[in-house]
Amino acid sequence: MNVVDERDAGWFRGIYARHYADVVRYGLRRLGGTAAAEELAQEVFLVAWRRRWEVPERTLPWLYGVARRLLANHWRAERSAPPPLELAELPAADRNDAIARLVDVRAALARLSDDDQEILRLVVWEQLSVREAALVLGCGTTAAKVRLHRARRRLTDLLRERPAAAPTRIGGTR
Numbered sequence: 001m002n003v004v005d006e007r008d009a010g011w012f013r014g015i016y017a018r019h020y021a022d023v024v025r026y027g028l029r030r031l032g033g034t035a036a037a038e039e040l041a042q043e044v045f046l047v048a049w050r051r052r053w054e055v056p057e058r059t060l061p062w063l064y065g066v067a068r069r070l071l072a073n074h075w076r077a078e079r080s081a082p083p084p085l086e087l088a089e090l091p092a093a094d095r096n097d098a099i100a101r102l103v104d105v106r107a108a109l110a111r112l113s114d115d116d117q118e119i120l121r122l123v124v125w126e127q128l129s130v131r132e133a134a135l136v137l138g139c140g141t142t143a144a145k146v147r148l149h150r151a152r153r154r155l156t157d158l159l160r161e162r163p164a165a166a167p168t169r170i171g172g173t174r
Contacts, residue, residue, distance in 0.1 A: 007052040015059050016045055022060060022126075026067050029125055043070050061132040064122065068136055108158035116151035123148055 023044050027037030044067045048055055056062050109117055122133040134144035 007055070012045075012049055012052065015048065015055070015063075019060050019063055020045070023063055023067055026064055026126060027071075029121065030071060040067055040070060056135075058132070058135075061128060061135040064126060064128070065136040065138065068118070104159060105155075108155055111158055112151065112154055115147065116154055119144065119147045119151050120155065 020041055023041040024034075024037045027040035028034065031037050031040065044063055047066045047070075048059075048063060109120070112120075119133060119137065122128045122136055123130065126133075128136065130144050130148060131141045133148070134141045137144060137147075139147075
């Protein structure tokens with residue numbers, strides 16, 4: 001029995017059941033709306049079914065790669081930038097400080113290039129290894145490591161650039 005014979009409806013139902021929620025979350029983080037994320041997931045699994053003989057054993061990074069290419073094609077067709085990132089759930093303790101940190105990170109992340117944002121999202125949010133992120137991005141592991149290192153450095157630099165608060169005068173004016 002070869003790979004094509006093993007890739008039947010049962011095989012497909014298995015990867016769909018295991019990874020549908022992951023692909024929807026991937027879409028939510030990039031599109032913001034549930035309906036759009038679910039539509040993206042449906043398109044991803046349609047591609048997976050059509051190209052089932054090409055799907056590697058580690059299916060999730062491959063599925064993320066398909067989702068990434070579908071989104072890139074969509075954005076290219078729309079000629080618009082991806083929507084802004086949604087704020088994550090905030091911790092209850094020290095809520096104001098947490099909000100300020102999240103706003104700072106969100107603003108800094110938005111100033112990064114699309115490539116820098118994507119490598120950071122894949123490794124941090126999607127919790128892929130650098131090797132798996134390289135598969136999604138279509139590059140080698142070494143290139144992904146370099147991209148991740150540079151993206152982290154640029155993000156850190158942007159977070160350090162926060163403008164200093166303007167000095168305030170106490171008392172009357174002169």
